[in-house]
Amino acid sequence: MAGELDGRHALVTGGASGIGLECARALAGAGAAVTLVDVSAEAVAARAAELGGGARGIAADVTDEAQVEAAVRAAVEASGPLHAAVNSAGTGTFGKVTDLPADEWRRIIDLNLTGVFLSLKHEALHMADGGSIVNLASLNARQPGIGFAAYCASKAGVEMLTKCAAMDLGPRRVRVNAVAPGLIDTPLTAGLMGTEVERDYLDNIPLGRTGTTGDVAALVLFLASDASAWMTGDLLFVDGGAHTMRYPRMA
Numbered sequence: 001m002a003g004e005l006d007g008r009h010a011l012v013t014g015g016a017s018g019i020g021l022e023c024a025r026a027l028a029g030a031g032a033a034v035t036l037v038d039v040s041a042e043a044v045a046a047r048a049a050e051l052g053g054g055a056r057g058i059a060a061d062v063t064d065e066a067q068v069e070a071a072v073r074a075a076v077e078a079s080g081p082l083h084a085a086v087n088s089a090g091t092g093t094f095g096k097v098t099d100l101p102a103d104e105w106r107r108i109i110d111l112n113l114t115g116v117f118l119s120l121k122h123e124a125l126h127m128a129d130g131g132s133i134v135n136l137a138s139l140n141a142r143q144p145g146i147g148f149a150a151y152c153a154s155k156a157g158v159e160m161l162t163k164c165a166a167m168d169l170g171p172r173r174v175r176v177n178a179v180a181p182g183l184i185d186t187p188l189t190a191g192l193m194g195t196e197v198e199r200d201y202l203d204n205i206p207l208g209r210t211g212t213t214g215d216v217a218a219l220v221l222f223l224a225s226d227a228s229a230w231m232t233g234d235l236l237f238v239d240g241g242a243h244t245m246r247y248p249r250m251a
């Protein structure tokens with residue numbers, strides 16, 4: 001709703017693309033001053049300029065604690081304490097457990113899980129009491145897939161990190177929730193669209209379509225706003241009901 005985040009400051013990691021960018025648009029549309037954080041300096045500056053309304057872009061790699069700390073500090077110096085944060089930086093990989101190189105396992109855990117930990121740690125340190133943190137988990141936090149061990153394990157970790165952080169930050173009324181999208185059309189998943197994999201997804205989605213970034217941003221906006229003031233430590237699916245069925249074959 002327009003105006004519900006007036007006077008508030010929201011930071012979005014992975015904000016230069018896909019779900020993070022759409023969340024930033026939704027938060028800005030509700031009146032928040034928005035800071036985008038992303039690994040590409042050029043992309044984050046361009047997307048912030050497009051957003052307008054004083055949106056700021058800061059380049060940082062969420063797997064590097066010094067960079068995350070500096071980015072959050074710079075955001076707060078420019079636009080004041082955080083009231084909301086969305087942790088969307090992440091990526092995927094494929095490989096059965098017998099084929100997956102250990103370095104690839106570490107890369108995914110480092111970005112998808114440790115990156116969320118480092119982000120929420122420094123966001124919480126600079127967040128006003130009563131603020132809200134939303135982490136991008138996935139349908140795969142709960143639903144396993146063949147050849148998907150690293151991604152699924154990283155997202156299951158995000159769910160438990162979310163619950164523990166909610167307990168740690170509850171005394172300050174800082175809420176921490178996670179969203180669990182099903183297949184959403186973004187640059188990350190563009191290679192799956194129109195393939196057998198997408199068709200197998202569609203056969204396993206009760207609502208019969210893949211999701212849009214807007215489907216996810218609507219839920220994130222709800223969790224960032226006071227409309228969800230008594231919700232914390234939760235994981236909410238936004239997946240057309242896919243969690244009720246089986247995960248598609250990726251190979």
Ligand SMILES: NC(=O)c1ccc[n+]([C@@H]2O[C@H](COP(=O)([O-])OP(=O)(O)OC[C@H]3O[C@@H](n4cnc5c(N)ncnc54)[C@H](O)[C@@H]3O)[C@@H](O)[C@H]2O)c1
Pocket residue numbers: 013014015016017018019020037038039040060061062063087088089090091092111115136137138139180181182183184185186187188189
């Ligand atoms: N697209 C889907 O179907 C889907 C489904 C469930 C969950 N998710 C999750 O949603 C999140 C966003 O996915 P998306 O589809 O929008 O992907 P995307 O690739 O469009 O956007 C991800 C963004 O994260 C940034 N990023 C990557 N590594 C980074 C790093 N080290 N530091 C800072 N930024 C970094 C990228 O530059 C990019 O802008 C991810 O965590 C993903 O796992 C996506």
